[in-house]
Amino acid sequence: MSVSSVSVDLYSEKQLQQLVEEISLRFFDKPFRHRAFFNRRLRTTGGRYHLQSHDIDFNPKVLEKHGMEELIGVVKHELCHYHLHLEKRGYQHKDRDFKELLKQTGGSRYVQPLTERKVSYHYYQCQDCGGMIRRQRRVNVSRYVCGSCRGRLVQVTKND
Incomplete structure (x- = not known):
């Protein structure tokens, strides 16, 4: 063959x-x-x-x-x-x-991707400065604050 x-x-x-x-x-x-x-x-x-x-x-x-x-x-x-x-x-x-x-x-160094990897994101908005934050993992909004102005975060829905 x-x-x-x-x-x-x-x-x-x-x-x-x-x-x-x-x-x-x-x-x-x-x-x-x-x-x-x-x-x-x-x-x-x-x-x-x-x-x-x-x-x-x-x-x-x-x-x-x-x-x-x-x-x-x-x-x-x-x-x-x-x-x-x-x-x-x-x-x-x-x-x-x-x-x-x-x-x-002439062998391949890497194989092309074999699985579809869909990453979903969680979006948060600062209530003070209005800045948007995107994270792969969920954030505890009662514990974490905005990195720019230290304002309170609220989870928002947004499609990527």
Whole structure:
């Protein structure tokens, strides 16, 4: 199975294993001898390399939301961790070896967002100076005052 001819259909575990093995040989000139699998419990990360077992699990949402190209970037990223760790070289994100190998292979540094993050805000208005204050967490208005004039705060409703 060629990397470029792979469809965007949801992969089976066997197809994912073949893809990871092929990318490993093609871009790293080294075989991938462990297990690659999907893990639906991953939330914000695209993939995870396990130091003890040397297995790699991938978030299926990467393929579902962003397609094959993004998944291939994540596979390359995790294979950088894999091969560098087995060679006893710097495999962490902060290490120069990791950054250089990631750049050489064209792996992705970060995965595109996988979840929609909607932040709601609480709005407060000072009764003395009329200043508006926006906070992610609620504020106890009987305890806190305006930072500019020390006036009393009142919660107001405002759509962002």
